[in-house]
Amino acid sequence: MSYFDAASSAPLHPVARQALLASLDEGWADPSRLYREGRKARLLLDAAREAAADAVGCRTDELVFTTSGTRAVHEGVSGALAGRRRAGRHLIVSAVEHSSVLHAADAHEGGGGSVTRVGVGRTGAVEPSVYADALRPDTALACLQSANHEVGTVQPVAAVAEACRAAGVPLLVDAAQSLGWGPVEGDWSLLAASAHKWGGPSGVGLLVVRKGVRFAPQGPVDERESGRAAGFENLPGIVAAAASLRAVRAEAEQEAVRLRELTERIRVRVPRLVSDVEVVGDAERRLPGIVTFSCLYVDGETLLHELDREGFSVSSGSSCTSSTLTPSHVLKAMGVLSEGNVRVSLPAGTAEEDVERFLAVLPGAVAGVRAKLGAPVPVTVRQEDALVVDALGKLCPLPVIELAKVIGDVPVGGTVRVLADDEAARLDIPAWCAMRGQEYVGEEPADRGSAYVVRRVS
Amino acid sequence: MSYFDAASSAPLHPVARQALLASLDEGWADPSRLYREGRKARLLLDAAREAAADAVGCRTDELVFTTSGTRAVHEGVSGALAGRRRAGRHLIVSAVEHSSVLHAADAHEGGGGSVTRVGVGRTGAVEPSVYADALRPDTALACLQSANHEVGTVQPVAAVAEACRAAGVPLLVDAAQSLGWGPVEGDWSLLAASAHKWGGPSGVGLLVVRKGVRFAPQGPVDERESGRAAGFENLPGIVAAAASLRAVRAEAEQEAVRLRELTERIRVRVPRLVSDVEVVGDAERRLPGIVTFSCLYVDGETLLHELDREGFSVSSGSSCTSSTLTPSHVLKAMGVLSEGNVRVSLPAGTAEEDVERFLAVLPGAVAGVRAKLGAPVPVTVRQEDALVVDALGKLCPLPVIELAKVIGDVPVGGTVRVLADDEAARLDIPAWCAMRGQEYVGEEPADRGSAYVVRRVS
Numbered sequence: 001m002s003y004f005d006a007a008s009s010a011p012l013h014p015v016a017r018q019a020l021l022a023s024l025d026e027g028w029a030d031p032s033r034l035y036r037e038g039r040k041a042r043l044l045l046d047a048a049r050e051a052a053a054d055a056v057g058c059r060t061d062e063l064v065f066t067t068s069g070t071r072a073v074h075e076g077v078s079g080a081l082a083g084r085r086r087a088g089r090h091l092i093v094s095a096v097e098h099s100s101v102l103h104a105a106d107a108h109e110g111g112g113g114s115v116t117r118v119g120v121g122r123t124g125a126v127e128p129s130v131y132a133d134a135l136r137p138d139t140a141l142a143c144l145q146s147a148n149h150e151v152g153t154v155q156p157v158a159a160v161a162e163a164c165r166a167a168g169v170p171l172l173v174d175a176a177q178s179l180g181w182g183p184v185e186g187d188w189s190l191l192a193a194s195a196h197k198w199g200g201p202s203g204v205g206l207l208v209v210r211k212g213v214r215f216a217p218q219g220p221v222d223e224r225e226s227g228r229a230a231g232f233e234n235l236p237g238i239v240a241a242a243a244s245l246r247a248v249r250a251e252a253e254q255e256a257v258r259l260r261e262l263t264e265r266i267r268v269r270v271p272r273l274v275s276d277v278e279v280v281g282d283a284e285r286r287l288p289g290i291v292t293f294s295c296l297y298v299d300g301e302t303l304l305h306e307l308d309r310e311g312f313s314v315s316s317g318s319s320c321t322s323s324t325l326t327p328s329h330v331l332k333a334m335g336v337l338s339e340g341n342v343r344v345s346l347p348a349g350t351a352e353e354d355v356e357r358f359l360a361v362l363p364g365a366v367a368g369v370r371a372k373l374g375a376p377v378p379v380t381v382r383q384e385d386a387l388v389v390d391a392l393g394k395l396c397p398l399p400v401i402e403l404a405k406v407i408g409d410v411p412v413g414g415t416v417r418v419l420a421d422d423e424a425a426r427l428d429i430p431a432w433c434a435m436r437g438q439e440y441v442g443e444e445p446a447d448r449g450s451a452y453v454v455r456r457v458s
Numbered sequence: 459m460s461y462f463d464a465a466s467s468a469p470l471h472p473v474a475r476q477a478l479l480a481s482l483d484e485g486w487a488d489p490s491r492l493y494r495e496g497r498k499a500r501l502l503l504d505a506a507r508e509a510a511a512d513a514v515g516c517r518t519d520e521l522v523f524t525t526s527g528t529r530a531v532h533e534g535v536s537g538a539l540a541g542r543r544r545a546g547r548h549l550i551v552s553a554v555e556h557s558s559v560l561h562a563a564d565a566h567e568g569g570g571g572s573v574t575r576v577g578v579g580r581t582g583a584v585e586p587s588v589y590a591d592a593l594r595p596d597t598a599l600a601c602l603q604s605a606n607h608e609v610g611t612v613q614p615v616a617a618v619a620e621a622c623r624a625a626g627v628p629l630l631v632d633a634a635q636s637l638g639w640g641p642v643e644g645d646w647s648l649l650a651a652s653a654h655k656w657g658g659p660s661g662v663g664l665l666v667v668r669k670g671v672r673f674a675p676q677g678p679v680d681e682r683e684s685g686r687a688a689g690f691e692n693l694p695g696i697v698a699a700a701a702s703l704r705a706v707r708a709e710a711e712q713e714a715v716r717l718r719e720l721t722e723r724i725r726v727r728v729p730r731l732v733s734d735v736e737v738v739g740d741a742e743r744r745l746p747g748i749v750t751f752s753c754l755y756v757d758g759e760t761l762l763h764e765l766d767r768e769g770f771s772v773s774s775g776s777s778c779t780s781s782t783l784t785p786s787h788v789l790k791a792m793g794v795l796s797e798g799n800v801r802v803s804l805p806a807g808t809a810e811e812d813v814e815r816f817l818a819v820l821p822g823a824v825a826g827v828r829a830k831l832g833a834p835v836p837v838t839v840r841q842e843d844a845l846v847v848d849a850l851g852k853l854c855p856l857p858v859i860e861l862a863k864v865i866g867d868v869p870v871g872g873t874v875r876v877l878a879d880d881e882a883a884r885l886d887i888p889a890w891c892a893m894r895g896q897e898y899v900g901e902e903p904a905d906r907g908s909a910y911v912v913r914r915v916s
Contacts, residue, residue, distance in 0.1 A: 001494065001495075003487075003493075003495055005487075005488075005491065005493070005495075008487070008488045008491060009486060009487050009488045009690070010486075011486055011487075012482055012483075012486050017482055020478075020482070021479070024470055024475055024478070024659075025470075028467060028468075028469055028470050028654065028659075028660065029461070029463075029466070029467050029469075029771075030463075030466045030467045033463065033466060033771070033773060034759075034762060034763070034766070035461075035463070035762065035766045035770075035771035035772070036459065036766060036771060037459075037461055037463075037771055038771070067525035067526070067529070067661065067689055067692070068525070068688070068689030068690045068692075069689070069690070070680060070688050070689040070690065071525070071688060071689045074677060074678050074688060078677075099680075100678070100680070100688075103678035103679045103680060104678045106678065106679065107677060107678040107679070194690065196486065196690060201482075201486075201692070201694065201695075202486065202690050202691060202692045202693055202694070202695075203525065203661040203662075203690075203691075203692025203694075203695050204661075205689070219532060219536075219565060219677075220532050220558070220561035220562045220564065220565040221561045221564065221565070222528060222557075222558070222561060230526070230528050230529060230532060230558075231525055231526030231527070231528040231529045231663070232467070232526045232527070232528065232652065232654060232660050232661075233660060233661075234525070234526075234659070234660045234661025234692065234695065235660055236659065236660070236661075237659075237660075237661050237692065237695070301492075304492060304493065305492070308492070308493045308494060312493075313487075313491070313493035313494060313495055313496070314493070315491065
């Protein structure tokens with residue numbers, strides 16, 4: 001079995017396991033009590049906070065433990081917005097943030113605030129000058145991830161932090177994907193992270209609020225964690241989280257080199273092994289362990305099942321996977337192909353053989369899915385000068401498959417209209433055109449769904 | 459070492475430890491993923507939910523896991539209030555709820571809602587008819603604990619639930635102290651609890667919302683736990699929590715009899731062993747493991763330190779203990795003595811010898827504290843017909859000690875005025891009068907603090 005979904009949740013680090021076990025016996029009492037068991041718990045909590053602050057590069061009194069990365073983001077965003085209420089109610093986020101940030105932004109908007117979602121380029125990174133342009137006199141808070149969770153692209157945090165600092169706006173960095181690899185560069189103001197992403201246990205996040213940042217925790221008062229994270233502390237989890245952060249950091253430099261080489265193999269070889277593949281995300285400025293690609297004419301969920309049967313656990317930003325019917329907002333914002341999407345995120349310690357076996361298995365898995373989906377014959381009708389492909393009621397990746405089948409029938413310079421009502425077609429037909437060197441003319445309204453017009457160039 | 463503060467946090471149950479260890483290996487992946495590791499995690503989560511729902515006596519789709527009992531209360535109160543927004547914005551709580559409930563009520567009030575805090579009798583229980591009188595047409599939610607966390611008094615939940623049901627108002631029960639002993643009786647609508655109170659790990663609470671109860675989760679959207687508890691699930695903790703709940707329930711009936719007998723010994727023998735002691739809370743309708751008493755002329759924090767030195771970990775609702783300068787709101791609401799307060803809450807499995815040793819050590823500890831505090835000579839000035847005791851600037855329990863020293867000098871029928879500016883005096887001077895059979899005449903304004911007037915009756 002090869003688990004290649006570390007960006008979702010990493011297996012528990014052996015050091016975390018050890019620390020958790022030890023603190024089960026010492027760390028179950030209330031650290032605010034003055035008796036022996038409480039004092040022991042307090043010592044453990046203080047030591048964990050010191051270790052975590054050291055890894056983040058902040059003061060211990062700037063860091064509180066939350067119950068998840070999501071909670072750290074939620075409390076961080078709402079507390080900073082409330083603390084800066086007098087500056088205004090404008091919030092900036094990038095379009096490719098984790099859903100916890102985007103949902104916090106939606107909630108702010110729902111409460112009457114305004115939100116700017118800064119777009120990204122094709123690699124998934126924001127352009128610092130574009131981000132800076134979004135800053136307004138009434139901007140209360142800006143958010144930017146340290147690196148993207150779906151494609152691994154590293155964001156220009158230091159440059160954006162500088163622009164925010166110049167504008168007097170605090171920057172909250174969601175460092176969930178990168179904190180295990182190293183501290184976040186630049187002069188940020190708030191930071192959120194999640195322990196189970198770096199091999200700590202689930203149930204622990206952290207929120208850092210730099211001294212001097214105006215911050216007003218929301219929700220009912222609670223005295224724990226400086227009033228910034230309500231509820232009895234998950235102490236064994238916190239101890240394990242801090243211990244594993246220290247441990248993964250000690251191994252980070254060496255392991256980064258190793259994983260980067262393994263993901264580079266995938267980046268380079270998948271397009272050679274499998275036809276019609278787009279590797280997405282920045283080739284250079286990226287996290288060591290993440291590589292993401294999309295396969296034309298492939299249904300993401302079926303491919304995931306095939307790979308699972310072969311012993312590989314990966315995830316997908318395709319539409320029609322499990323809980324979602326729309327493609328990943330990240331791939332959408334990047335404007336890249338979303339169908340047949342696969343994110344490989346290698347946990348620390350991944351063996352080279354496992355990656356080689358993945359590369360050996362992938363072409364057959366993709367071919368199998370394509371063969372299954374290749375069957376349907378497109379209904380084509382010549383209408384005036386344009387060919388029409390009726391893909392209404394057909395889900396991703398069928399509209400693109402049918403388009404590909406008829407493009408050869410279109411005279412060079414002529415157009416074909418694809419009628420489709422699946423949301424993914426809006427993203428994937430233009431992406432297919434870009435990959436195939438055909439011209440995407442545009443989308444037109446239709447009785448049902450939309451008509452996507454494509455001109456054959458070559 | 460004897461840990462007698464289970465009501466604050468119980469040591470991890472061996473079954474919880476075992477379940478936690480097992481699920482560290484099987485339960486670290488994201489349960490919403492479809493690959494093998496995700497499916498395993500999902501199975502564990504489903505099984506834990508079934509076990510917990512079975513223990514609560516609810517449907518599995520009515521129960522979600524939160525990250526603490528406090529969070530369960532916060533989310534439960536805010537979600538129920540928002541869901542019943544159209545009914546009105548009136549909230550009822552008892553005056554002796556856990557701080558998480560009272561803080562949620564304060565937040566509601568801060569946001570423009572109205573709150574009724576229903577008082578309790580001298581045993582700490584609400585009177586169902588008094589509670590029912592607080593119900594109004596605009597009442598959106600009512601809250602009542604199943605049993606009090608400081609004095610162990612069991613609340614008449616079933617009767618209050620019936621009154622709420624008749625008025626069409628949902629009742630939220632904070633079952634943190636009692637869920638390990640058995641399901642909550644009556645026709646309640648919402649229930650919150652905390653795993654580390656029943657020997658589960660910290661970092662896990664549960665929130666039950668009965669089908670049909672209007673509920674609108676607040677805060678940013680999150681898809682986990684039916685949208686009612688944001689953040690990645692603390693799965694090993696959840697598995698351990700459910701396993702230990704099942705385990706403590708299996709032992710509950712027998713252990714309740716045993717602990718009840720041990721706390722009864724304390725209830726009966728402490729007043730015989732130590733002079734000027736008031737045992738508080740209901741003698742009959744009470745939790746098996748909790749017994750609380752207050753000692754006149756004793757400073758709670760010093761007594762806790764003395765007991766800690768003797769190897770006993772207990773807590774106190776006295777003022778001037780650690781983080782607080784006001785007496786416990788519970789003791790205040792009950793109108794009982796708060797000085798020298800000690801809560802003994804026995805964890806399951808407490809040995810009889812330990813309780814006997816506590817009873818052997820307590821009288822000396824109390825006498826030691828009293829001896830230390832007995833020294834100061836009160837400044838008394840005869841003024842008109844009344845004696846004046848100047849206890850300004852003196853903290854609990856000194857004002858009462860000084861009162862006791864001069865009462866013999868007051869002619870029967872005459873009065874003494876105690877000048878004091880310590881908050882606890884307002885509660886403790888009337889309580890001393892009740893215990894001593896003297897008449898508490900009332901409080902009068904003074905240049906500094908207040909003058910508490912006491913008439914000597916005998």
